[in-house]
Amino acid sequence: MDDKSNPKFFVDTCTLLNYTDQLFNSSFRFAISEVTLREIENIKYASYKDEETKYKARKVTRLLVENQDKYDVFLLSDEIYQMIDYLDLDETPDNLIAMSVEYWFEKINPIDFVTDDLCLYNIITQLLPLKTKLGSEVFGSNEKDIYKGYKELYLDDDKLSYFYEHQTENQFDNVLNEYLIIDDIKSNPIDAYRWTNEGYQHLSNRSIKSEVLGTIKPLDIYQSCAFDSINKNEITVLTGKAGVGKTSIPLYFLQSLLEKGKIKKIYIIYHFETLKNAKTLGYIKGDLNTKILNTSSIGGILASKYGDIVQVQRMMQDGVLEIIPTANIRGIELNDCGLLVTESQDIDSYTLKTILQRCGKNVKCCFEGDILEQSDMNCRSIGLDRMIDVFKGFDQFGYIKLKNNYRNPISSLADKM
Template sequence: MDKLYLIDTNVLLESPEVIKEYNVVISGLVLRELEKHKLSYNKELAFNARIATRFINENVDNLIFDLKDYQVTFDESLDKDYTDNKILQSCLDNSYSLITNDLLLKLKAKGLNIEVISPKDNDDLDYKGYKFVDLSDSEIAYFYEHINENIYNLYINQYLIIRDLTKNTIDKYRWNGKEHIKLKIPPKKFIRPENDLQECALDLLNDTSIPIKIIAGNFGSGKTFLAVKMAIYHINEKGNYAKLMVVRNPIGTGESIGWLKGTKEDKTDDFFVPVIQNLDGGEFEADKMIQSGKLLKNIPFFMKGITVDDSFMLVDEAEDLDVKLIKTIGTRLGKNACVAFSGDYQQSEDKFIYNNGLVTAIDKLKGNPLVGIIVLDRDVRSEASKVFADL
């Protein structure tokens, strides 16, 4: 029997012609989503849904329709009513392969050994926390005349980077749900952004009204550096928080060196080196901050039941956290506290590919007024480090 491919809604919306290239199965879940999108207030989405429906009708004789309502049984911890989970269950029950452009669904499918095809052929998130717009002089003028209107359909706390038609940056704003506001970052004598996205990240890390911050992106893009520097700025320069709590899950890439003797600190100290090296005084500064109570180190295993008050909590290498661990850490936040998750979802260890808490958090929390997200995309570490990014 020829291999069957269950197609996701996002592919039909973006590339409906794909149904001519494979033995495609269309589920009742997807049909219901298309019907809903046809009535969307988003004109582009509604138009694409109508085009997809037309493609289906024109090729109906070559398609297979699976209208079963699947019960999610492959993982008891997951939401049984979530469409993506039902799609995965249908693939497992019928040995379907999957066609999707959704990174989160793609990661879950790979973790379940489901073959995945992505027409867009990328490993990137649809939502990155910002939008570039290249505008003519008249369009720029129109924007400034309508500064309080959400012209470009931004999520709350999404950044807008305005460029001219030669792609030179003109201005940067963040949409707060009511108006576009200018970015506010520390003085350049304290920290200087390398590019537009780093400036957006600094604005997010600087804003105490947004207690949940996600700084994602590839290695070398400055995630940990920016977060550490801003934590120190809040603590030592502004007095906004009393201490920095650094959280890392002690998961490593490479071969294990076996069981380590000693205390919790002895066994986990090396995992905090990437954070400590971003302090101006390195280990000396870290020791001084620990002695004064300004720096705490923790791992998720020991955090259940505690409350974190008056703190800037930095969760580094957050790609190695599942949804349960993200919840465990996030629910520790107490009074006058914030949390910054920093990580590269493309470097997740194997056990977190299927259930990646960082990607899930970005997907589920975007647009929440208490949450800000920036996905950095440029390696600023060195020219040599960029060479290895493509291996």
């Protein structure tokens, strides 16, 4: 093959589904795995897939038949399975695709890999020395297909007038408890509403007051949505990079509830090891609480919020604060309390489900994490993604993807690394 006939990208199933038009209308060729063809065929008839995804799969199938000169199909060989065995990986579709890309890169010609699957992205970037990109980096943002807990749009004067006069109509197909953020002509957010069973409900710019922690106010409209969700819903998920407020906001709110007597205790669950592969904390002088505060990041985080570690220890001794590693959640019954689950992006679906099953009456649940920072190389399951996908539209669930970093300029710069 000459350079022009060589595929420019090796793409996975998600990329093929999400960027179909860009791929088939481009001037370059692309490569896919045999695994992707099987997955596309399965999606077309899968009962667990929504109709939009099934439609995408049918469209891809038609275009693959009509444009066979646009792509190459990499067939699985014995070498691929030998690579799987050598690296001690499971024969999952993601791992088979990853090894196919590695083989192509080493044996056929160097090629960039493009994926819209975060699990597969982590496998490739952490396991293999390949140049890997997200679909949005190559083909542009596909934001309309990503659930962020809100829809953000600009309305001209006529549309804005119609919206204000017909707020009981679900004009923008929001799911229950999803927010509508209205921008001005320069894309600056100016107003926000939450879709309810009665219509769009305007957000008030409320603050959270705590005698111990002080008072915080929302710094932008996305934080206003987070304040509203935690106040209104039993379960709220907040995601975003460092410095967006995803830990501070729920902690202030739960502390406020504790001081008002609306809950009796705050539980903080942090990810030390996954439930199925739990290990002991190791030998450190002191009791379990001392080990927890000195062997995990949660001790430093709480000390920075409460002023010092002594205040944290005092609350634990008084029985109003308890820190639990995910490995220790079995057998615990949670009632009349606030629950904050930190670093949720690293917790698999099995463990998240177990945490939720521990919740009894009068429990305010908050989960925080950064979905783009899953550190589990094998990606057994991206639990937080799964949780958001399953719970969205539930009448006591809210999710907000926070955007703006308020920590310091260096932290914002680090996000670009």
